[in-house]
Amino acid sequence: MKSLGLNEIREKYLSFFEGKDHLRMGSFSLVPQNDKSLLLINAGMAPLKPYFTGQEKPPKKRVTTCQKCIRTGDIENVGKTSRHATFFEMLGNFSFGDYFKEEVIPWAWEFVTEVLEIPEERLYVSIYEKDDEAFKIWNEKVGLKPERIIRLGKEDNFWEIGVGPCGPCSEIYFDRGEEYGCGSKDCAPGCDCDRFVEFWNLVFTQFDKDEEGNYNPLPNPNIDTGAGLERLAAIMQGVTSIFDVDTIKAIRDHVCKIAGVKYQEDNKKDISIRVITDHIRAITFMASDGILPSNEGRGYVFRRLLRRAVRHGKLLGINKLFLKELALTVIETSKEAYPELEEKKEYILKVLSVEEQRFNETIDQGLEILKEYIKELKESKQNTLSGEKCFRLYDTYGFPIDLTKEILEEEGFTLDEQGFMKEMEAQRQRARSAREETTYMGSEESIYTKLNKEWTTQFKGYNTLNVSDAIIRAIVTNNEFINEAKENQEVSIIVDKTPFYAESGGQVGDKGIIKTDKGTVKITDCIKVSGNNFAHIGKVVQGSISVGDKASLEVNKSDRMATARNHSATHLLQKALRNILGNHVEQAGSYVSSERLRFDFVHFAPLTQEELKKVEEEVNEKILENLPINICETNIDEARKMGAMALFGEKYGEIVRVVNMGNYSIELCGGTHLKNTASVGTFKIISETGVSAGVRRIEAVTGQAALNYFREQENYIKEAAAILKTVPNQVVRKIETLINEVKNNQKEIEKLRAKISTSAVEDILSSKQDIKGVSLLTARFDELDMNGLRNMGDNLKNKIGSGVIVLATGKDNKVNFVVMITDDVVKKGAHAGNMIREIAKVAGGGGGGRPNMAQAGGKDISKIDKALNKAAEILSGQLQ
Structure with a gap:
């Protein structure tokens, strides 16, 4: 068995199926299109679902792809095992109602044994226990001995997701040898040990499961196969781990170089090396498809993977920005198959660098928060950090729970893991409820999915704004097909050809007119619907229109x-x-x-x-x-x-x-x-x-x-000029002059206020009351704001020497109070904070403060004088 590189295997696979009359299609984006059931593309067939369901006509009935995929269900196991990964490539060949088992099984065997040259004695297959048809093809047509064909139950060899298309499958296994087995005499494909590696799954979609659980035969069964490229490369290169495969090893070695460590010398470090190796692949490809890190949806997956990679970099002793360097290796090893990596290189590197820098800042903030939590635990003599606080560190600052646990253990504390998991589950439930319950395609079927699958609308609008010989194929109103629409009816019209641009790529649909011999429709929008048909949305403004009518279409030229x-x-x-x-x-x-x-x-x-x-x-x-x-x-x-x-x-x-x-x-x-x-x-x-x-x-x-x-801007300037009594080109100069005048006037006002305040101080001092041997000054200054009130209080306190000052203001309909007490009076029992609370209550407010100074607000300006009059009573009570 010859060794083949990962890129070489991919090319051989796609070329092989091109030779079997398949259309080679490039990988779809990791972002699902028109499919709410998925956050990210997680299988080779996922982007092809519209072709399997018949919602869209495939470009060809035979297709082959290598699809980039992301799965995060086992993220906690990534790095701990040799096979778990979040990013992987899935090889696939698909038939949309064309060939079936008779063709695909021999082709799979031909590719594995003749192209890859894997020895037949190291291969086994499994089939669904009731699939005699598949057994017969493997045994009689391919020539595989019965003992190498393993029948397994529904759980292992039957593919279905709820209701809809489903069917049995057949898997191909590679025997790594007895030394990898469990030693059991019953060890065979399907065993949980490491001996038999499943690398290719052939799904025979031949049934349609209904709501009652019945499996109804599909008139045109489909083929959907998936082979893990990394797993296949590991087999071909004779290695036991996907992290030893050539293209992935290049990234792994680069991680070791940056960290200054050797692989397979320290198990803990090896885990971190593998985590970084996998995650940098995932986030580089995610960035190349326009996904940006955020706190929700696929952006949250991106952010989580990036932060895990950075955290494991810190565990390896990397104390600099390093993701950008690693991304260059990912791009270099995969750009031939995925040219978007090279095209978007500068963008990818920028996104990763900015997010990594932000995380380095937040992780430092998180460490400070954790230090505070530890301090609180010590002060309260507790030994367990709550799950809620652990989750906050995880969710807000990107702290993995194992990092929090590690730091706490160093300080002699534990964490509430059960409480943390409860918070995690609550977040998952929020995410689930945010995503709607969906059908197989993640969206409810619309009336347009019932259109004839052979129909498409020819777009003529690049070269003309008029078409005179279109045929009306369908009319929709109130979500129903009708044969005739009359005046004032809201309609959606499907035609065979059109000059109207249908909304896409951010450009809105055209407006215009559709005319027949019998009627006229005013079109206000045009959208793309199922099967690349254009729906012209509008209202019948004259006469009537019918299915089958010849129509002329005219786009509004100025629009x-x-x-x-x-x-x-x-x-x-x-x-x-x-x-x-x-x-x-x-x-x-x-x-x-x-x-x-x-x-x-x-x-x-x-x-x-x-x-x-x-x-x-x-x-x-x-x-x-x-x-x-x-x-x-x-x-x-x-x-x-x-x-x-x-x-x-x-x-x-x-x-x-x-x-x-x-x-x-x-x-x-x-x-x-x-x-x-x-x-x-x-x-x-x-x-x-x-x-x-x-x-x-x-x-x-x-x-x-x-x-x-x-x-419009010119009119604003003219209006401003008229108000300012000047001409437009002098507006700025006029405003500057007015601002200077306002500033000068403000200075004069402040001088006058100072004079008034000085005069007021003398008046207040002369009106002080004696309450049990303590001087009390009360006054109201509606022209002062809170800051001015405090300044006035300080001024009076300095003048009085000993006593209590209570001031109020009702400026701008806001009630404010200040109470100041000299230290000698505080010793006699007076307390500014308690005093102001009672005073403010009279005016519908509240507040408090220190014994020698307090401030408060109120709501009722009409009660200010009553509140001030209460000061003497409150002070008298405190002095007792």
Whole structure:
């Protein structure tokens, strides 16, 4: 058996099935599309579910892929075993109602024994115990001896998820040898020991399970196979661990180099090495698909994996930012199969570096919090940290529970693991409830999924705004198909061809008119529905329309042109942002309509006014250069050679559409655009804000909308000038003059207040009361704020020498009180905090403070004088 590299095995597999007339498709994004049942793609067949269910027509009935996947169910075991991983690649070949067992079983055997040259005597297969058909093919057609075909029960060899498509499966095992076995005479495939390694599962989807539990035969059964690439590479390279496979070993060795440690010298360190090796693969691929770290959903998975990697780096003694270095090795070993790694390299490295830096800061904060918790435990003479506090460290500061446990044990304390798990389960329940209960595809079937699967709508709108010979295929109203729609009915119309652009890629659907001989429909939106059909949404405004009618369709030209201006401007904007901020800038979302454009992008700080100015100037400069906008269709490889930018999560076919703006901006895009950049007219940014961690948003206008914006701003200036009794170009100077006048007036007011206060002090001192030999001063100053009231109190306290001062203010409808008492009077029993509490209560407020000084608020201005009058009574009571 010859040794083959992981990349070599992948290529051999895909080439083999291409030779069996399969369409080779690139890996789908890790982000599921239109599937709410999954957080991340976790199996090779997951992105293909619409083809299996018949919701969408596959590009070919035979398909082969190598799909990147992430599973985190066993995350705690990653690093502790030789086989657990969060990131892996799944080889698969699929049939959508084409071939079945008779073909796939011999092909699998041919690939394993003839292409990979695995000796037949080291191979076993398992089948579902009732699947005699599979047994017969393995035995009679392939020639496998009956003793090498193991029948297993439903739990092992029958694939199903609730109701829907399901079926028996057959697995292929590699015998590693008796030395890896458990020693039992019954040891065979399916045993829990390490001898027999399952590496390829052939699923025969031949039933449809209904709500009653009946297994109904599918008229067109499917084939869904999955082979773990890393596991297969371990077999071919004669190693017992996926961490010894060539491409993964390269990352593992790089971890050891950075940490200055050797692999397989210390078990604890080996665990950390394996954790980092696995997690850096996962987060590098997640970043390449546009996933950003956050506190929820798939972003939380990203953050958790990254923080675990950093934490294990610290356990290995790595005290610097290191993920960026490791990501370069991941990119280098996998970029040939996944070109997006190289294309998004700068972005990937930036995302990892920023998040790693943030975590280093939060982990230090977490250590400080834990020190406080330990201090509290010592002071309260307790020995167990609560599960709630452990979870807060884990959830807020990324502290793994084992780290908290380790630090506590060093100080002689334990933690409430049961309480921690209770908090963890509560979080899981919140996450589950946040995700809706779903069907197999994660979304409820709509009326559109019942459309004829052979139908698609031909889009003609790149070259024309009019189509005169369309046929109405279906009419929907109130979620039902109807044959005829009459005046004033709200409808959704499916036609065979259309000039209307259906909402996608952030661009809104076109508006316009559909006419037949009998009626007219005003279209207000156009959307893509099942099977790449376009639904034209609108209202019958005249006559009636019927299924089968010949129709003419006309798009609103001014709306389409305004939308195209904004769409072309987003391309210019993205390029300008990358030039000015860096190539880490990537589109994170957009909205393009006839009124405005919104562009979300990855960046980790608000843009300065200078940066915004530069971006706006560069976009307008390219508009004035009148760059030609050339659009061509080519294959994905040629598009990449041209330097075309692709969008995250977008699944591009073999033929792609490239929008080239004078070689300045080159992007893959299916939207509608102008003929040249000058047609944008002008570009104006109206806002820049944050959307979420690491994502910024720019909103802008172009063309007529930009002129309207400038006109509106001009009107504001004219209105301001009229109010200021000046001309527009003198508004700023006039405002500066007024501000200086206000400042000078404020100074005069303060001088007057000081004079009034001095005079008031003399008046108050002359009106002091004697309460059991203690001087009491009470006064009200509605012109003072709280700060002024305190200053007045200090002034009076210095003047009085010995006594009690009680002051109040009702400024700006706010009631405030201050009580100050000299130290000698405090010794006689007076207490400012207790005194002010009773005083403030009269005015509907409360407060407190020290024995010598206190302040409080109130609600009822009309009760201020009554509250002040109560001061003498309260003081008298304290002096007893």
